[in-house]
Amino acid sequence: MHTPHVVVVMGVAGTGKTTIGPLLAARLGVPYAEGDDFHPEANIAKMSAGTPLTDDDRWPWLDAIGAWAHGRSGLGGVVSSSALKRSYRERLRSAAPGLVFVHLTGSRELIEDRMSHRQGHFMPTALLDSQFATLQPLGADEAGVDVDVAGSPAEITERAVQALRTLDAADGGAPPSPQQPSSH
Known part of the structure; x- marks a missing residue:
């Protein structure tokens, strides 16, 4: 029987x-946790x-x-975290060994363009x-x-x-069976 993964959606801002x-x-x-919500206020002030x-x-x-990912072990979940360095990912894996990473990738130009159009986020394009x-x-x-971020959110x-x-499938496990999105 397939055990749901805890997935970390990672990548640059x-x-x-x-x-x-x-x-x-x-x-x-599975549930989602926003990685930015785990930052202490001092980190947000610094980045802002x-x-x-x-x-x-x-x-x-x-x-x-x-700690959140560990609590979801065997249950599955998705959490966002930049996880830019291998040492950061190793730190996360030490708490929750079964983590799987989805690295969102794209050109610097595309990402900078997207950042310049978003509102209400503390991370400036200067970083x-x-x-x-x-x-x-x-x-x-x-x-x-690795997952390319070109295209619509649904395509990504x-x-x-x-x-x-x-x-x-490559790891010999049963593929996850995504649920169909509900229509509200």
């Missing part, structure tokens, strides 16, 4: 983690001022996300260069998939679902 995360969770029939976070700033945030400089893509030995979500099915 502006890739659509907050948009794709809930859509993916709905397709998989255009100051990149240090690793010391990130550890408590990653630990809080990891995008530091995000790309920090990014360490998933290693071949890390459980996860479908690519993520298909990539997760392929990953599950």
Whole structure:
């Protein structure tokens, strides 16, 4: 019997983690947690001022996300987190070993354009260069998939679902059976 994964939707700012995360969770029939909600106020203030976070700033945030993911182990869930460095992903996996990562990828130009059009978010486009400089893509030995962010949210979500099915099949597990979105 297939045990639902806890999926971390990762990537640099502006890739659509907050948009794709809930859509993916709905397709998989599991709860979603917004990674930004785990940041302490000091981190949000720092980023709002255009100051990149240090690793010391990130550890408590990653630990809080990891605790949520651990609580969802065996039940499934989707949470967003930039998880830019391998050491950050290792910290998350140490709390919840079965994590699977969906790395949202795209060109810097596309992501900067999307960031410049969003409103009410604390992350300024000025920090995008530091995000790309920090990014360490998933290693071949890390459980996860890369998903291109070109296209509509529905198209990106479908690519993520298909990539997760392929990953599950390659690991010998039963593919996840996404639920059909409800029509309200």
